[in-house]
Amino acid sequence: MPGHIPPKIYPRKIASQIEKALKIPEIIVIHGARQTGKTTLLDILMEKLRQKHESKNIVYFDLEDFELLELCDKGVPSTIEHLKAIGCDFQKKIFLFIDEIQYLQNPSSFLKYFFDHWKGKIKLVVSGSSSFAIKSKFKDSLVGRTMDFELFGLDFEEFLSFKELSFDLATKDELVVNKLKKLFQEFIFYGSYPRIILEKSLEIKEALLKQIINTYLRKDIKDLANITDINKFNKLLRVLAGQSGKLLNVLELANTVGIARPTLDNYLAILESTYVIKIINPFFRNLRAELTKMPKVYFEDLGIKTILEKGGFARKLEGDNLETAVFSLLRKKFNAEGIHFWRTAQKEEIDFVVENRNHILVYEVKINCRNKDRLLLNKFKKLYPKAKTHLVGFGFVDKQKIKELNFIYPWQL
Known part of the structure; x- marks a missing residue:
């Protein structure tokens, strides 16, 4: 109190x-x-x-x-x-x-x-x-x-602080990097709510997150949106959880859930303003060669996302969850209106393009990175020479990393 x-x-x-x-x-x-x-x-x-x-x-x-x-x-x-x-x-x-x-x-x-x-x-x-x-x-x-x-929920540095741990996040020391990998997976699996991070029991963590979903998320939003068909709204939450990091086709989503387009637009606006999801728009300068309209959707908290999507916590690291975690960290670091993705007419895609003041910061996210992953980043840099590109991942598969490739771990954003 x-x-x-x-x-x-x-x-x-x-x-x-x-x-x-x-x-x-x-x-x-x-x-x-x-x-x-x-x-x-x-x-x-x-x-x-x-x-x-x-x-x-x-x-x-x-x-x-x-x-x-x-x-x-x-x-x-x-x-x-x-x-x-x-x-x-x-x-x-x-x-x-x-x-x-x-x-x-x-x-x-x-x-x-x-x-x-x-x-x-x-x-x-x-x-x-x-x-x-x-x-x-x-x-x-x-x-x-x-x-x-x-x-917002905790970022990774705050997560470590809550666990009373301290590391040099820029280190290349193998033992420390391996510890950070395990801790970052925990950060991904259970989300960033302070109470969840402090709780040691997995069973209680899960029960607390389900309570947040049922008591707060559904109750608050039900009251705000005057929802009459709670089953369709719950279906919407589950479908969106499975689409985190993917293109958001609003018409297709309305048909899948079985609600009218204006109703869906209202629900999405309320989910955004109650910090459940965030919708980001594409980065573009070339109207013909780059995607200009269809946005992507991300969940704000990974614990909430996985409980809604799977009914329980994730057991292994998956690419969409790593990408959502990177979004979560960028969201806490930069103005949300400056966070975009890039997609070409040929369906080539870079996960995040951040406009921060006069800088363009580019992040491609992979669990396991390879030298060949630089190709699309190089293509973007040719179009936008002032951009600073990053390949974000948990490890590098190739024995030798090309010098020009800027590889970082997600906790080094």
């Missing part, structure tokens, strides 16, 4: 970024899927603040508490009266943390009023489990008043 830090809190990279934003007046808005650690992140931020500010001026509201939700829905004046009643010192700065902000009837008006009347006196940090619900309730009136952050 916020207000009391448990004995062991593992750091998240995003915490230091948000900590810097605590010094400016804008409202901090933290988006993210359920169970990715938003409440723990708020705990970390509040504990940092307690080192410099009085505890009575650091307040936490969980809007899953009906009484607190009712209080905030009454408006800002009622909330201010409550802060005074619980002993906040209005002569000093107050930090108000509000979890599950999307439950408010009109969060935009509430936050705008707070910012316009109490800027510099009360700093707001709010979080929500559904960017769909937040975006549908947040209005343009908040432009210039908020700073947004996205909290």
